[in-house]
Amino acid sequence: MDKNTYTGFFMILVILVGFSFWMNHTNKEELAKQHKQHTIDSLNRIDSLKQAKLAVKVAPGEKPVIDSAVLKSPFGAATMGSEQLVTLENADLRVKLSTRGGKVYSVELKNYKTFDKKPLILFDGSSNHFGLNLNAAGKSINTDKLYFTPSAPSLTVNGKDSSSLTMRLSYSPTQYIDYIYSLKGEGNKLELSIKPTGLDDVVASTNSVNLQWTATLRKQEKDMKLERQYSTVYFKNSDNDVDYLSVGKDDNKTINDKKLQWFSFKQHFFSNVLISKAGMSNANLSVAINPNDTANVKSMTASVTLNKDNSGAVPMEFYFGPNRFKTLQAQGYDLEKQVDLGWGPLKYINRFATLPVFNVLSSFNWNYGLIILALTVILKLVLSPLTYKSYLSMAKMRVLKPEMDEIKAKVGEDNPTLLQQEYMKLYKKAGVNPLGGCLPMLLQMPIVIAFFRFFPSLFELRGQSFLWMHDLSTYDSVIKFGTSLPFLGDHISLMCLLMTISTLIYTYFNNQISGATGQMKYIGYVTPIIFLGALNGYPAGLNYYYFLANMFTFLQQFLIRQMVDDKKIHAQIQENKKKPEDATKKKKSGFQARMEEMMRQQQQAQQAKGKK
Known part of the structure; x- marks a missing residue:
């Protein structure tokens, strides 16, 4: 960046601020909030361009020109930025949210440690992808690659001991998608509500959105072999049946005929569960193992269509916590059925006799x-x-x-x-x-x-x-x-x-x-x-x-x-x-009678064979 580039940026800023004052003069009460947000978005765009050095073309002696192809593409300004992490925390969880994708970047269970006494982090970093697949202006995009703007965390929600944070993906000052996260003062649930605003003319308007979530789960236990043996994707369908993918090999399953209430990236002793309050359909679930990977247990992926509620929002909640039977049972939704108590009669022996x-x-x-x-x-x-x-x-x-x-x-x-x-x-x-x-x-x-x-x-x-x-x-x-x-x-x-x-x-x-x-x-x-x-x-x-x-x-x-x-x-x-x-005949059992009859038949067969 040379002197002319910075001068160009300054001139753009002056023009935008001047335009803001002129619009404010014509309609102060109506446009004041919109212009303020517009100015902030403009500064963010300039900062993004200055850091990425992608969308600026400068010729010797000329003013900088912003590449219109970037800004005119759907959510164009959100394609550039720098990743920031914001933390929500309660007595049980430490959740880091990333501005890149507006997603849960990592989850730490504060009350537990790994087998070697290190902080127990379920997943983190680039191995975790969480995004909406959108069709905007004829182009397919995934929000996992876009940059969101975080709000300041709120320490109370509706007067309750909670913390809340909104991650906003802006298309314009009046058109955006909000990820609203809420974490209570204790417990292992993180609430998420996705609220699109003013995007009916931009994004294909439907009553649902497609979500794709991929996570690579980190090793937590001493024995990788046993941990993998008890780790896979679980899910519950609309018939209240809880099922799971293979635990011993790569597996995938497509479910189009039934809705799902929840799915889980389940490890041996811990689970990452996504619960949709409005239900989800068109699910494609998969699990994969890399035998050579000694740091991660398995990679799990879910692609689902999330239904909206009457307000147009997509209400969800995560459960990040232990696979303790009574803890999962307290969450509702039959999450305790993830605990493998055996098959057939073995399950009932353990569930109703041994466990109590x-x-x-x-x-x-x-x-x-x-x-x-x-x-x-x-x-x-x-x-x-x-x-x-x-x-x-x-x-x-x-x-x-x-x-x-x-x-x-x-x-x-x-x-x-x-x-x-x-x-x-x-x-x-x-x-x-x-x-x-x-x-x-x-x-x-x-x-x-x-x-x-x-x-x-x-x-x-x-x-x-x-x-x-x-x-x-x-x-x-x-x-x-x-x-x-x-x-x-x-x-x-x-x-x-x-x-x-x-x-x-x-x-x-x-x-x-x-x-x-x-x-x-x-x-x-x-x-x-x-x-x-x-x-x-x-x-x-x-x-x-x-x-x-x-x-x-x-x-x-x-x-x-x-x-x-x-x-x-x-x-x-x-x-x-x-x-x-x-x-003595009265004491003869049915088994004894059958044995005697079978032996008589065998002896007759042997005698007939000897005569021949």
Whole structure:
């Protein structure tokens, strides 16, 4: 910029100010506010041109000329400027708003930290895009690239403890789009109302606007793999169904047949939710993973059509906060359905049984390690009748084993169908159900699997320590390899190792009780090894529960063994064998009848095959 350029700018300013005074003389009351705003907009344009050096053409000895193509294009002056950040803050959130796009630039949750004790920022910077797609004067533009003018923040809204800020995108002094942000004194919701004014002749007039929001979510937890496993886009449609995109791969979904009430860029323990009070349609949602990115979890995008209310505004609100079930439930809109409590019956077990008990225990303000201990004790007490029946059935089978060995020696192993028939006869005479030990265990399996989904989704465990475990929501590595190994990963979790050892010991004693032999004796030792690899990267809280469950099972079996006498069981079996055939028939189960029929058919088939 040389002397002539600055002189030109000064002359433009003088002309504009003079024009303002002349118009003020003709109609003081009507045009005073408009001229003031016009002067401010002009100064902003000059400042933008001076910084960008884009729209000014200067020839030697000539006055500067503003490129008319820039100023005549839709929102032309707003295409140039410098980015400024304005902060809205309450007890829970620190929200930075950018004049570039008028958008939420970053969100910090003040009451939480990342796993390495740094400020917890959900997203920020150039990886976040939020803009309206507009068709103005025959051209397609996105407000994310335009510069807004912020108002001074207001500390009260309607007499309430709130703060408010308006970001204005000006087309002219009387034509503009306002983004009105409002943040209450506490809480995790940020309200946003988009209000177009005087743009009916400029922007294609409809009852809705198209919004595109893209955010790259930053890593917050220790284990990137587990965090990605629980992060994706969630949404709720007009049928009150909450659904989500794939968690394990890139995915996208177009929804044209139903309106959405909200969508969420959900991470493992935190969510970024956009709620439309007037509804939204024509949604296109996507999630993408970059496996080589070690700083960001996933990139998520939503393109939706937002409906206007009766006043012509687009009312919305954001939820930026934790995925704590009761916190999400308090927000309304079924946001708590983002917490993954499992599928089918597992979800109902966790939702209506496990979670209420956990919340009651949490109300005592105990350490969460003690809460998991109490939860395990309660569960074992509830399931103790099934455990007793399972043990008693295995004891009966153990007592019958010598007689089964005699039958096996007489029949031989080369005729398995006949051998099973003889076994079934023995079971029937003795009044023993061979599946009596399996059925109680099978009934317990849904609860065991339900806990597998419950603990990894439990926000309350995040950052909570117990014994040597610094964070119950992630693994407790006792050995780090420095590189990723097949099956184990890059570490060994101490609690997972203890859980595996306890399961191996449990398997050994269980084989002693049941009298298992052959392959069945060794299959039980393979499963814990598989669990070591599968659960090594899972939360220490989950492995701690499984470890406690094994310990209490040992205790239960010890107590039951004191109450169950093998001699009495043997005497009872002998009494059953002496009973008339009719008495034993009444005890035959439907399963036993089907097994006997199947074996008879197999034996007939083998006999027919032998005759041929």
